[in-house]
Amino acid sequence: MKAEIIFTGTELLLGQIANTHAQYLGERLSALGIETTRQVTVGDDWEGITGALREALGRADLVIITGGLGPTEDDLTMAAVAEVLERPLVLYEQALRRIDEYFAAQGKTTPPNVVKEAYLPEGAKLLPNENGTAPGCLLEDRGKILVVLPGPPRELQPMYEKYVEPRLREKLGNEAGVLYYRVLKLTGISECATQEKLKDLAASSVNPRIGYVVKPGEVHVRISSTASTQDEARLRVEELLKKVEERVKDYVFAYDEEQIEEVVGQLLRDRGFTIGVAESCTGGLLGGRLTNVPGSSDYFLGGVIAYANEVKERVLGVPSEVLRTVGAVSSQTAQAMAEGIKRLLGTTLGVGITGIAGPGGGTPQKPVGLVYIALATPEGTEVKRFEFPGHRAAVRQGAVNGALMMVRRYLEKGI
Amino acid sequence: MKAEIIFTGTELLLGQIANTHAQYLGERLSALGIETTRQVTVGDDWEGITGALREALGRADLVIITGGLGPTEDDLTMAAVAEVLERPLVLYEQALRRIDEYFAAQGKTTPPNVVKEAYLPEGAKLLPNENGTAPGCLLEDRGKILVVLPGPPRELQPMYEKYVEPRLREKLGNEAGVLYYRVLKLTGISECATQEKLKDLAASSVNPRIGYVVKPGEVHVRISSTASTQDEARLRVEELLKKVEERVKDYVFAYDEEQIEEVVGQLLRDRGFTIGVAESCTGGLLGGRLTNVPGSSDYFLGGVIAYANEVKERVLGVPSEVLRTVGAVSSQTAQAMAEGIKRLLGTTLGVGITGIAGPGGGTPQKPVGLVYIALATPEGTEVKRFEFPGHRAAVRQGAVNGALMMVRRYLEKGI
Known part of the structure; x- marks a missing residue:
C-alpha cells in the first residue's frame, strides 16, 4: 500500500x-x-x-x-x-x-x-x-x-x-504490499566506506533494497523489502541482512530500535558487573550516555574526565613516561587509563578513551578521528584503534559508540 | 514572487x-x-x-x-x-x-x-x-x-x-520585508510558568509577537517582528525584549545563537581561569558540553563523575557524615563536591552537581527534578537549588545549563 x-x-x-x-x-x-x-x-x-x-x-x-x-x-x-x-x-x-x-x-x-x-x-x-x-x-x-x-x-x-x-x-x-525493514547501526566507518563494502549487494538488489542514514558518529544501514506477506518480506530482508552483516560485522554496535546504552546496562546488570570510565577526548559523554538509562546506578559507579595530561597522570596513574614517549593519544595511554579507573573505583570493568576529536591537532601519523579505546576486564585489557570519520561531534559520538560496542561484545562473548 | x-x-x-x-x-x-x-x-x-x-x-x-x-x-x-x-x-x-x-x-x-x-x-x-x-x-x-x-x-x-x-x-x-528576532534561552523554569509570567505582554502584542519553543532542559522565548526596514523591526523587538527580560532574568542562560559552553569558554580563557567538574546526576554531560568547544583544553582540566556515593566520598572527599545525615542530594554535598574537585585538580573554579533525575527516586521533600549546583571559586562557594521540570533527559540537560549559567554569571559579574 x-x-x-x-x-x-x-x-x-x-x-x-x-x-x-x-x-x-x-x-x-x-x-x-x-x-x-x-x-x-x-x-x-x-x-x-x-x-x-x-x-x-x-x-x-x-x-x-x-x-x-x-x-x-x-x-x-x-x-x-x-x-x-x-x-x-x-x-x-x-x-x-x-x-x-x-x-x-x-x-x-x-x-x-x-x-x-x-x-x-x-x-x-x-x-x-x-x-x-x-x-x-x-x-x-x-x-x-x-x-x-x-x-x-x-x-x-x-x-x-x-x-x-x-x-x-x-x-x-x-x-499485498507489506513493508518490513531492519537497521544495522555502525560506528568507526564512514558512509562512503560502508557503501563501498556493500556496493555489489546494493546494486544487485532492488527488493529488498539497502539505504543509508548518517548521524554524528554512526551510519545506519537499512534493509527494507515490500512483499505480499509479512513473512515473505521478512525472509528477504533477513537473507540480505546476513550477507550485509558478514561484511560490516566489525562495526555493528546496535540493531533496529536498540539503544546501545540500554543493551549494555542490561548485560552488566545480568552479570552483576560494575563499570567505570576514564575519558579524555569524549570529555564525559560516555558517562553521560551510560547514565541516560534510569537505574544505571546499579552498575555505573562513576569515572574520571582526564582531559589534561596531569589528570591522566595524577588521578588515573598513567605513567609520565608513557605520556612523554608515545603521547596521550596512544594504545598505552588508553590501556593505563582503563586499568587506572578500574583500580581507582574498584569496578569489574574499566573503559579508557583517548583520541583527537579535532578540528585541530591532527598530523599524518595521528590524524583527526584517531581514537584508542581500552577495555580493562578481570581477564586482561583489550585496546582497539579507531579512525572515526567526520567533524568533532561525530568523532566524539563515534568514540562513545565504539566504547559501548566493545563492552557489549565482551559481555556477549567474552574478550 | x-x-x-x-x-x-x-x-x-x-x-x-x-x-x-x-x-x-x-x-x-x-x-x-x-x-x-x-x-x-x-x-x-x-x-x-x-x-x-x-x-x-x-x-x-x-x-x-x-x-x-x-x-x-x-x-x-x-x-x-x-x-x-x-x-x-x-x-x-x-x-x-x-x-x-x-x-x-x-x-x-x-x-x-x-x-x-x-x-x-x-x-x-x-x-x-x-x-x-x-x-x-x-x-x-x-x-x-x-x-x-x-x-x-x-x-x-x-x-x-x-x-x-x-x-x-x-x-x-x-x-522585500524584513524579519528581525531575538531569542532568550531559559532554564530551571517550565514552559507553562514562563507563559504565565509573560501572559499580558504576549496578549497585548501582535507585531512584535512572542513565541515559545521547548527543548529538553530549556525554554526559548522568541520575540519577532516584521517591518519595512531592519531598524524599525529591531526597535520593536528590543523594546519588548527589555520587558520580557526583566520578568525572567533569573532563568536566562543564553541569547540568540549563543552556545553557552562557548560563552563560558571564552570568559574562562579571557581571565586565564581553569575549571573542573564533579558530576553526579548529570553523569559527565557537563564535561561533555564544555569539551564540545575546540580548544577547551585551554581551561578545562577534567572532572570526576561521582555517581556512587563511595566515589563522592573517596575521590572527592565529601564527608561521609554529610552523606549519612543530609544525603547525597543536598546543598552540603554539592558544595563538598565542588570544593573537592577544585582541590583535586587545582583549578580556579570547581562545579558540583547532585540531584534526582528521575523517573524514580523522588519524594515529597526531594522531588524528581531537584538539583543542587555548587560553584567553588577563589572567593568562596555558591550553592543554588533548582527544580527542573520534565523527564529525566530534560532534568539532566537543565542541570547542565543551570551550571553553565552560574559559571557565566560569576565570570561576568563576580559571585
Missing part, C-alpha cells in the same frame, strides 16, 4: 508552526508497512487543496489529509474532499449532537458557524473527535482510502490511533 | 527524522515577502525527485530543493536538477579544491566517490558549504530561480543566509 499525506494550513507554509504530523504519520504508517511516497503541504486555498487531492488520489492507494476542519471560512478541507470525490456534503446528526453536547458541557450553545463541522461527504465513515469539536472521516472510493483528520496534534493523534490505524490494519490483512 | 520547496529524503517520509527545514525556510521566505505556496517531500528516488521538480518549476517563480547532495548512490538531487533543466553536470574545479582542502585538513585524501559532489549543472552559481563538503548551487533558468541546498541543517542554514537570501533580496528590490 502506497500512501500520500497532504497537510493543509497557510501557517505551515509561513513557518509559523512546525509540522509535527509529518514525522508522526510517516512513522506510524511505516510501522504498519505502508510506504509513504510523498508529503505535500498546501495553504488554505481551494485550488491548492483540490489540486493536491486529485494528484494524490491519482497516484496513491491511501491519502491522508490533515487540517482545515474548523468553523471559519478558511477551513475548506471537507468541502474540497466532497468536490473531488463528487459527493454532496450531508449533515451527520450524530456529529451535530456531539458538538452540541461539547458546548452544553461548557454552559454554552453551539455557535452557528460550528454547525458546519457536522457536514461530511455522503457515505463517509465518521471519526469522532474526543479532544475537540470537528470530527474527521474515512472514505473508501474506487479502491482508494481517503482519511480526513483535524489539524491540532492532540486531536489528530488519538483519532488516528483509535479509529484509522485499526481500519488500515484490517485492510492490510488481506492485501 | 511565489515559491515552492522540495525536501528530498526517504528518512523524512518514514518519519525517522523531523523536517526542520519546512519551518525554517517558510519563515525566512515569508519574512522577505515571498509567498510559499507548496512544500513537497519526496524520497530518494529518481521519478519522485524529477517529477516534483518539473511540477514545481511549472508553477512557481522560485524553487528550493534540499537534501540528496552527498556522495552515495542514494544522493540523486544534483543529477535530477541537471536532467530537468537539460544541462550537463560539469566539474567545478573550485568545489573540488575546497573538498580536497577539507579532507587534507584532517590529514586525509578525498575518497573517490566524494568527487561527485564537485559536479554541478552547467551555468550554476556555486554556493560554498562552510560546514561540510557538498556545495549547493543557484540557477536562473527561463525567468525562474532554482536553489539547491544540502540536507543537514547546520550546512543548509548558513548557506541560505549567506548566499541565497542576499540574492533573493536583490531580485526583490525594495519589495
